[in-house]
Amino acid sequence: MRKFQNNLKVIIRIFKEHKLRSALSILGIAFGTFALITMVSFSEGMKEKNKREIEKFGKNPIIVKSGKVFVRRGRQRAITTSTTLKLKEVKIIKQQIPYIERAIPAFTIDYPIRRKNITVFTTIIGTTQEYAEYRHLAVKEGRFFNTNEEKSAGKVVVLGKKIAEKFFGNEDPIGKNILVFRVPCKVIGVLEEKGVDLAGIDQDLLIYTPLKTAMRRLSNVDYINTIYIEVDKKENIPFVKREVTKLLRKLHHIKPGERNDFTVLSADDILRMQNEAVRIFTVLGYISAAISFLIGGVGILSIMILIVNERIEEIGIRRAVGAKKTDILIQFITESAFVSFTGAVLGILLGLLVSGLLSVGMNIPFNLYLTYLIFTFLSSISIGIIAGIYPAVKASNITPVSALRRI
Known part of the structure; x- marks a missing residue:
């Protein structure tokens, strides 16, 4: 517990010393988390809304239209008439x-x-x-x-x-x-x-x-x-x-x-076409979230490498007074995890807020399962930890002798 408190104090100090770098790393993770939550909430809400609309359309309906008809953005449009x-x-x-x-x-x-x-x-x-x-x-x-x-x-x-x-x-x-x-x-x-x-x-x-x-x-x-x-x-x-x-x-x-010279449609046909449009939109959202996570991970990796290089003397002194390689390793992984944790919390809060506003503004059900939130949160933390492994290993391999050479 004491080690964790000491690590936390060091992390807060590092954040203060590298405000811009830390903020950019946090925002990368936050935007990825935000995009993922918003897209999932929107797509699930639209699917639920489409299901409810079937009830308004009539009981077990089939619609026969003259001419060739297709559905685009939820609307029936005639290609040919008959x-x-x-x-x-x-x-x-x-x-x-x-x-x-x-x-x-x-x-x-x-x-x-x-x-x-x-x-x-x-x-x-x-x-x-x-x-x-x-x-x-x-x-x-x-x-x-x-x-x-x-x-x-x-x-x-x-x-x-x-x-x-x-x-x-x-x-x-x-x-x-x-x-x-x-x-x-x-x-x-x-x-x-x-x-x-x-x-x-x-x-x-x-x-x-x-x-x-x-x-x-x-x-x-x-x-x-x-x-x-x-x-x-x-x-x-x-x-x-x-x-x-x-x-x-x-x-x-x-x-x-x-x-x-006619078109026969069931409600499921229209629903499937509508959900296909939602699916395409959702896939684009997943891609943007993945890119944001990647950028956030690269940001964490780069900032942690810079921090390791700037703290060689500090690490060498800690090793000289008895700190083990595992202590250094845990400290730097904790620091990178803390960055991703902060970004994940910020992204989740923003995602829930925007999803709620979209639900009210577009009159769609707010549909977001707890499993999605847990998955998004754990994914964000995992990216931070993975991005911090290389800098942490690099830091743990610093010896007192290498630190003396920098002085």
Whole structure:
């Protein structure tokens, strides 16, 4: 214990004498620790958020989109478009493929919406009443459209929360009209706040209308561009996905070797693509942390070598009065470990602080396991000890005679 206290006093003195060198070595380790903790926390938080978003997307969902679609940064983007997806195919899919609880058609269009002097370019989803239950849409004011309005292609709309606020502010929107492109439509409902879904779409900026209204009155088309399928059990999703693909290829007369004119996605497909983007970001974080650790280790190594060279006389005197080689060895390894320990503590504190701020600012779960903290801390200490071995061995080999030659 006394030896440790003496070593600690020496370490503090050395830190005071070499402030800049010590600070740079500490910062190298601290930044590596900080980067590692922040990246792990961010990636685990994003993965957890993505898992939670699946629940918002519907129960065991499969989405059929017309044309070729890919997912980038969590958003569905069309590469090609197609007009071959028909309303009658929804019934055929439901009738011929087992394990499907429901199949819901939708026609999605992007149009300018206007009221008085306010114009917003947003997305209108033409669909059926089942969609509200499938996507867990809760009506805050008014109601969702009914069967009669679906059959008659009623010019009615249900607004997302943010759209309602943009057009009406604190005013009651129910019963008032907005212009969808050039068609006046009556607002019959406003939804509860829903947030961004797994596909990266802010549902509070959407507008809902009956399917026939969107197809006939707003766009004058005879096709749809989306089918939402709910499978009874998660384990049946791969089977249903394969069967839907086979059936649509047959209905669209697509020959073997030809590309599909539609895309079939499950929530897991979107989740996997999102997590892949997170994984790439995390790998870059690991690389930056490794480089920082390397720089910190080299910094500790260089400062310890310099300190050994500057303290040859002191080491020689200690050896002359009875200090053993192991005493010198332990002292210098303790000094390098102390540098890395200080950097590790600083990095962990900064990492936890920034991770907490990211969690609040980006609305992602704070997800950091104790094992990661322990691993990061031990890695930082290990780098300091490894970097200090060579200088410690060099110092322990100094003899009183070599110290006298320097005087």
